[in-house]
Amino acid sequence: MSRSQRSSFNSSSEDLGAAQFITNLLPHQLQHLQFSVPEKDEPEQFLERPRQVPVPKRFTIDPLDLARLKEGANQHTRKASLISWLSRNGSDDGSGSRISVDWLKEVERAAAEKVNGLDWKFHATGAALFILNLVVAWDATTLPIALPTIATTLKGGVLETFWVGVSFLVAVTCSLPLFAALSHVFGRKPILLATLTVFALGSLIAAVTGSFTGLLLGRTLQGIGAGSIYPLSNLIVSDLITHADRKKWSGILGVAWVIGAVSGPVIGGFLAQSEQWRWIFWLNLPCSIVVFILLAFCARLRPAAAGALLPKLRNVDWFGFVLLSGSLIVALLGLTWAGPLHPWASVRTILPIQFGVFGILIFLVWSWYSPCKSLVCLEGSWEPTKLATYFGAMIQGIIVSAALYFLPLYFDVAKRSYTFVEIGIALFAWSVSLAILAAISFFAASGTSLRRGLIRFGWFLVVLGTALMTVLKRESGTIMWICIAVFSAFGMGILYPTISAIALSTSRCEDDETAVVNFAFFQTLGQTLGVAIGASIFQNELYKQLLKKTLPERIAYRYVKNAFPLVTIVRDLTTEDELKTQVADAYIAAIRVIWVVSAVLAGAAMLAGFFVRRPHPRKSKEGEAAAKELG
Template sequence: MDSPPSRPSSPKPSDDLSHGVPKDWKFWCIIFSVALSIFLTAIEFTSIGAALPTIAHSLKGEQFIWVGSAYALGETALVPLCGGLSQIIGRQPIMLSALSLFALGSTICGAASTMNMLIAGRGIQGLGAGAITSSMQIILSDLVTLRERGTFSGLMALSWAIGGGVGPVIGGSLAQSGKWRWLFYLNPPICAFNAIMVLLFLRLKTPPATLREKLSKMDIIGNFLVTGSTTSVVIGLTWGGVQYPWLSGHVLSPLVIGLIGLVVFIIYEIYFCKPPVVPIVLRMDWTGASGYIQSFLIAMVLATLSYWFPIFFEACKDKSPSIAGVDIFGLSYSISLIAIMAGIAVKKTGNYSIPIYSGWMLTIIGAGLLTTLRADSSLAKSVGFQIVIGGGVGIVYVATLFPILASLPVTQSAPAMALYVFSRNFGYIWGVTAGGAIIQNELKRNLPASFLTQFPQGVEIAFETIPVIPSLEQPLKDAVRNAFGTTLKVIWQLVLGVAMAGSLCSIGMKQLQLHTKIDKDWGRDESAVNYKWSRASQPAQQTENMKEALSA
């Protein structure tokens, strides 16, 4: 077996690199098209939480947790494969395919007549969303240097936050008016517009090689192991304590198989795979590895907050779905604004360690404050606590990619970013499924027995009753609200524990030099676009551009 190569702390002068591409109008059109894609996925991820009780009631479904889990699973499963495919066929075809999958899944969700059909559509949506997110990170690596990456990561965070902020309002408003299907029907036309933008402007290089040479670089076994293992873990988490007891074979078997599969995947990548999905230079490097672990943990925090916080306002505060969406603006926009500031700070100073340490501390403080929330806590407290934890999440969310990429030569940015997105999306799965499992299990324990007896089908049906809590008679109404408040406190305790684990993982992380160049084999394909667009703007160079295109 080969010994792992040593990790360069900074790019060598002899590396085959070039500076970032010019920031002209075509560059900003690419950035806009990518940001629009992220905006779409953010709306879809966050809007479902506010609308879910109404949707579950409308479809009479018992498996509401799978509405979130299927999306998160699809968003994660094929991300490593997308990284490999983007190296083979280029970035543009992957992004177009991703938008097509997202639109198809949205159409199925909008037309769903059963909960199973909705879950299937959400899974297809997730496949598209995962490919979109992975492609976004890879495209940014192609276009901008790591030193300036913080600013553009902040812009993507702003796009995500705008979508994440309006998502619960849109989802809640449509659910409240009985038109929740339009939450999905609006996506295909936006995807079509964005696909046109991608076709026109996302013209990036693809290094020349035969199809056989490119396919030989695909890690089929690794992708199969990671996809199957992830699916197995999600099944166990979703079934646990709801359909089957936690210690039953139905739950333990998929959990154990999935976790063992992930261990086998890591061992295979380290010692047997050539080339691996996991960048080989990270084998002995704690700085890069901690970046992946922290990405997983902060994504788990973000998913838990985004998905389950609206339930606090709907169940405990008698808020409508649309108003509940407005009430989590403190979380959404504190994340985006602080993320942009953190990205600019990293660009200015080149230091990512201090932002990460401070971000985790702020997240811990915010999570600790959330654990004090009760059903009768004031609105000022619930919003103010959101701003505190949102600021911490925003800092860490943007900064964790820097220790990963700083540990690598820029030629390995694409597979590294695919794995980065996988680790984040895997964190989303745990946030959604673990939060859902807590809600279902704790509601069994905390809801009044007289209330539960009305739902012999199980506590998942009781979850559907959130929209009717305001109409319950006293003292049952307060008892149900307090039950939800007590249940959600356990979720905030989970967030606190995850934040503390993330802070511990940042210990020992080194501060490395940030790259100031990009891989010249990628970036914008000027031979494909310069002549086409220069006729109107630079007539004097028309002949020269034609000569260059013909010679190429």
């Protein structure tokens, strides 16, 4: 709370006598009341601005001392967080007194709720965020294993099939920073409810469509809706929870992603095996309805920033959004159709990639010199620790996406006797190992002295694991697969909480929101590039491998163009013949190149990890606000 707001609050309380004021205080406020009897009959000033040294013989009260309030009464953490937010965002336009009184009333009501019983609305909001993250995790992990079945049903080529994943991820990447900015304009709740509606609409379109065009449209709308879920979940936790309790709630949201990562491939495999893949999208609808109701009636989220609507909308970086979205989409189009569809030397390939890369460079320059707040804040991002952290988050996204999309494809052709459900179970060796190490590292990463060692060791395991994946062949056994999967999964499990903790620890307290948005942006950008780069490598290498098998060029092109429906045909063949073996070996050889590229990128991220420095101790938000006022 600013000094002007305190002064306004003081002036409104001058008419009250000391006895009446003390009578109106709550018990937990009386615990923080410090006073002495003045020599005069009446105190000169009933309430005073905070002072570093108490003035003797004065009646002083400091109910806004959030640090002591947190240490003395943990049950009032939400009240402390709300008052802290008010102190950082109070207006100076004369309405600050009214806003402060309204918020203090809301704080007292919430505190009374907690004294009288469980704050069920707060926990209902937390449950809604948990379900929301679980739905998005399922959506990301159930789809890849069902792609061959979807491509066969809708008669889609390899390019359209890969863009089922790319369209979702590129929509998430581009809309993520935009919705974080719009949540200041309209408030957290309206943006989250609106984007949840868009996500449900996209799921409905994807579930009922009979063509790849409709499926791509539905996936794009799903991505736009999910673009607010990634950052706003963490931002809402930051709004409602003090920094000391944020780790617990971050862990709760992390559990949702762990459950989704482990169970998603099995659910997707079961639905694909029973030819009910549309339920991958139908399942999103009841969950979205439940979350919508919980958020609409229970959530008390951060409101819109003070001020008129049009000036706030003009301050949003709309030009940067259009520039980023257009450049990224054009570059990805050129990257994914380069190869058998259009040669690398073709204008249709080179021109989109050049325009896309050039547009992204312009976006970076614009973000630096933009007159309004840029979507991706680059201020202070040139520090070695932040550069290494964001680069690591992007490489992490690339490798995880490559594993999600191409490990099921490897089992499809290498282990043709496996059902889709058995393929999902075989992926437990990777997903469960990742979940176990992520849980262990979540607690280990709380110590700042261990983070630098963890991030280097984690990248070393990823390099080793992805390099060992290159030795997987059609004849490789289950024990060999488990031993190889454990290395890369352990490495990724270590990196997930460690990189996130470093990204937040390198920011100042007031820059938490920027750090959350930037980290989520680079991670989803990496996931988008992981599918797009993997698709390009797979198509080009599969075409080369088929030509090496002495197949005619026309036949090789047809096989590559229908790579996913071909998987279903190969799996349905009951006899072992030379052509079937050659096609399976060509697939495995093409996927092997993806693991080589992943190992090289992981090695680059490991080298970047040596530039991570020990972060300075962070001040709490309460201490930061108090220091500014006392200064």
